[in-house]
Amino acid sequence: MSARAQELLKDYQLRLTDCRIDVLDFLLVNQRAVSQPELEQQLSDRFDRVTLYRTLNTFNEKGLIHEVTDTSGTMKFALCGEACHGSDHHHHEHVHFHCTQCNQTVCINEVDVPHLSLPTGFKPQKFSFIIEGICQSCQQ
Amino acid sequence: MSARAQELLKDYQLRLTDCRIDVLDFLLVNQRAVSQPELEQQLSDRFDRVTLYRTLNTFNEKGLIHEVTDTSGTMKFALCGEACHGSDHHHHEHVHFHCTQCNQTVCINEVDVPHLSLPTGFKPQKFSFIIEGICQSCQQ
């Protein structure tokens, strides 16, 4: 578990620190987007929120994780899965499902982001498809 | 201009106040999503930010405007156009374009939100398709 995290950190030329390993472990175990506040709770306040903020920032800059937008108000990040490195270039065109009840955001790998063409003049750089609703776990 | 705003407020059974009229005017003139901070600037600090916050909230609850999510971090709202009231029910499935340079978010009416089916267990309630990039005005 932790081994995979350490491996990943080395691959991305990042120093092995407790915080980074724990955050990465958490992301590896829970395959979903997490926010800095959630990490703070989940990691039992073992790290300062600024450290977690910077850890996520570093991972994001290095391309280990990517931003996930939803309507929860706080920025979330998710691990880049295999899909991110597929074929020729790095891309993040996933469909994300945000549960308005448990506030969790997951990547829907089963569904491809539909392609669409914009009116002339717009230069698209990133596509986000967010679906809000109730997730599988929250249906009683 | 202001006449249309007053008309709309009456339609939605809202009291005619300076703030509401000005905000609505601004939304009518600039057909795009705006945030509370932007309104504060644009309306020359004539209203308290809390008032603007509550004005947007009220409009949203009454269905005059709807939330627009992008990665700017602050919540934005846009007028509900004719498309919102089309055919049988109220819906907000627009494609939104967020310019990362000028930070403006516009509704792309020309393009329909593609329909897609989710894995079983997910109950979708709202679809957001956000495209980040450079808008028409920002291309030099």
Add this chain to the structure above:
DNA sequence: GTTATTTTTGCAACTCCGTTGCAATCATGC
């Protein structure tokens, strides 16, 4: 293994935005 160097961390501090309570002000119906 010890030391030097560079990075990372924790703390303090600040800003911005969302949100609520409350008293004063305003819009509307009579």
Add this chain to the structure above:
DNA sequence: GCATGATTGCAACGGAGTTGCAAAAATAAC
């Protein structure tokens, strides 16, 4: 024009993003 209820502005608080700086830790060099 007055009464009533809604709306506003102010004060205030919390959460999240962000930066600077000194202490601590991780790697590199010996």
